[in-house]
Amino acid sequence: MKKQEENKLKIKSVQKGQNYLGFLFIKSQMTKTATNGSRYFNMVLNDADFDEIDGKKWDVKPEEEEIFTNGKLVKIKGKVQEFNNRLQLIVEKMRLVDESDEVSINDFIETVPVDIDEMLGYINDTIDDFTNADIAAITSKIFSDQTEILSYFPAAKKHHHAIKGGLLYHIYSMLRIGKSLAGIYPLINRDLLYAGIILHDIGKINEMVSDENGSVSDYTPEGKLLGHITQEIVELELVGQSLGADPEVLMMLKHMILSHHYQPEFGSPKRPMFPEAELLHHIDMIDARMYTMEQALNRVEPGSFTEANWSLDGISLYRRSFL
Structure with a gap:
């Protein structure tokens, strides 16, 4: 042949x-x-x-x-x-x-549809606009330490954004959603919401083992025993203490990480207990589910159904045939 x-x-x-x-x-x-x-x-x-x-x-x-x-x-x-x-x-x-x-x-390597430098610039510009000095310092320190790895790291081993640069693209997309929603609700502290978005999944870098093509071979021992939520809370505590951050700011950021999966069976022992934390969870779900739906629908012909998708609670999606 x-x-x-x-x-x-x-x-x-x-x-x-x-x-x-x-x-x-x-x-x-x-x-x-x-x-x-x-x-x-x-x-x-x-x-x-x-x-x-x-x-x-x-x-x-x-x-x-x-x-x-x-x-x-x-x-x-x-x-x-x-x-x-x-x-x-x-x-x-x-x-x-x-x-x-x-x-x-x-x-053969699926990559994100937005330039890496463009996404990094967008996120860094967002951090530069923070007015709360403690939130800015904590977010900048954690994010800047991981920018090189974020250029290729996926957001998951198998499910949403499991592609080269997927974690950065997930953060970037969520920030865009967050900025649209924050303007509708005046009670939202934008610094707190945006910081939660930037930091919520960054612990995955220590949870999974990925090569530079974005292929995950395994979970780290810490990932298997602790998970990314616990690891990120520990990092937040260490960084916040080293910067002398306001204890309330640090507590609220940790709560956002802790609660963003919403349910105990999904890794969150506490549900969101203030508006920014609640919004973070729903923005995360919107972006993850829309990405998963797009990937699934791209694999079938118009006017047909996808296979049942575990990531979408087992539903089969229908792809419309009109524009």
Whole structure:
């Protein structure tokens, strides 16, 4: 099969029983042990259109576990099968791409639609406009320490904004929403709301392990044991104390981080107890759900439904056919 034909095999068009030969990006990979003691890969693979398919490779050798990790572009020969009403790709052969393949890994890495420097500038300009010196100092210190990592870090391993630069894009989008809503409600302290938006998920940098392509390979020990909310509250306390910040300011910022997931089962032991915290939660939900909906709808034809989406409470979305 010619190279140009291989590259035209799209995940969106594959069917059960079809043979597959082409290039795919390993978005995530977990090595597991089967009941017979053999090792196998459980993968999420995407093509150059960023459509995804679950992949499995059985009887994995020890050396393959070292080679085929998250963030690698591979050439795969396999067969499309169905499991639990979902298509999956059973990998028969797999190798890393080389120069002779004439494909670029950059074409397979989904990135944010806004320039990184533009987003960083927008957020830094927002911080510069803060009138509360303590909120400005705390937010500036924490955010500026992470700007290099934010240029590639995703907002999640699998769900919303799980792409290169996704965490920064999530913050940027939420700030835009926040600035629109803050003007409607005069009781809102804009410094407090905007700081909460900027800081609410920044603890994810210490929660996940990501390469510079935005592929998350695992959660850190602290991420597994503590989570990003707890880690960010600890960082807020340390930074606030070092800057001699107003204890009330520090307490309210910590409460916003603590409560932004809203429900105990989602990691928040307290619900929002003042307007800025309440608004932060809903802005977070708006941006996460709209992003997830857009991604899902882009993968189906107009006039059809998506698959049930776990991130959206199991609903199937309908894509309208008119403009």
